[in-house]
Amino acid sequence: MSIVTRFAPSPTGQLHIGGARTAIFSWLLARQAGGRFVLRIEDTDTVRSQAAYTEGILASMKWLGLDWDDEPIYQTQRFDIYNKFIDSMIENGTAYWCSCTPEEVEAMREAARAGGTKPKYDGRCRERGLGPGPGRVVRLKAPLAGTTIMDDLVHGPVAFDNAELDDMILRRSDNTPTYNLAVVVDDATMGITHVIRGDDHINNTPKQIMIYNALGFPLPKFGHVPMILGPDKKKLSKRHGATAVYEYEAQGILPEAMLNCLVRLGWSFGDQEIFSREELLQHFSIGSLGKSASVFDNEKLLWLNQHYIKEADLDRLAGLLAAILGERGHAGLDAGYLKAFIPLLQPRSRTMVEMADQAEMFVADEPALDEAAAAKFLTEETKPHLAEIARIFEAADDFQQEPLEAAVKAYLDAKELKFKLVAQPLRVALTGRTASPGLFEMVEAMGKERVLKRLKRVAG
């Protein structure tokens, strides 16, 4: 049997990294087996759902390279399907109408809590044989005794005492289906073979298994993956910083770094840290998923990102960088120039935004001069040398790193001066800063005209 997995986001917010990781695992499981990976938008919460979020989630999926089969399914378009199945449950006696009001049910729960047991509906309408009516809901006639066992792909068998569960609502008084019912009907009718989701859904599973049984559907395999926590070990939330995938994209994180980072949270393959998409497809195994929650480490993401930046294709980086620089007012940059200095920035950038920060010194007409640096290095003692170096550069017809460096060294040797004397002054003159890539590689990348202009600006 071919594998079919799904990712079922609720469009009440952007795709966050926890959801993204679940999606990655599902995608990997299906793709490595040549199976299908489908999307279902759980938009039944009409108050909080927004079409813009759906678009954002799909965009983040594409960014991460998680492609899906078929068109996404929207739950709001399937209400009649859900109702048809609920009706069949009423007919076969696995569900019943209930006239209890929310207030009455709440009172039952309160009483249970006071009695020290699990809050639940007491099933008083189970055998009343009620029919439809205003304000009435349909409930599952759940087994009263026994245990429901879920054989989880990552946790192994987990048993639940049926007495712990109550007769959950399947259809609300406004005729809409509840989450657990919709999920079961969807997963079953969509032919999902492996349900991969966060382990905050473990307690939903026995309820859903009861619905599968009541409907006569075969059970899929369940795999509950551990959650991602913030540095304080609490459920990841906005106060921990960026949680949405698109925010990382905006920070200049490369998708392959994000993917690599996320997949290693809860999963590992020996001591390997770096995984290409192909290696992931080759080595991923749901059986080697861990069971414990993990803390998202931004430092490791940055390390991974720098690794991928160092390996990335120049044309791609040039495109990415030009976009960021464009937003900062540097439009129409020459691609050739970008590609000349990007290699110097690659080992110095953990994100594309960091690269852009440093690229400013290459693309600005007149890079901002760090005042303290200028005062310290652009002195009466050093300026004459800078002027002389400018003359040497001007005379050079081979504007390459090596001959230029040799020429400057020859000049210094002749005067019995140390290179250190002019190194920082030259750097400040060229970039306005005290930290930068190597001097002569920058000189070559900037080109004669730009270099001379900058030297003359400070040395007259």
Next chain:
RNA sequence: GUCCCCAUCGUCUAGCCUGGUCCAGGACGACGGCCUUUCACGCCGUUAACAGGGGUUCAAAUCCCCUUGGGGACGCCA
């Protein structure tokens, strides 16, 4: 409160299923050093963990139990 899940360096983890090869390995970080014209890259090294207690066993990070801690779920949200 009730139920469920989880538990190895600060963090991600290997090892656990199939006890001995583990005075516990790798990676990120931190710290130190090398390289060096600055900053990085790179290279080398150091730091640091089997939550606690009981068992079982010749032998336990590995198996069992309890405790503790953390997380999650208990909704006419998803």
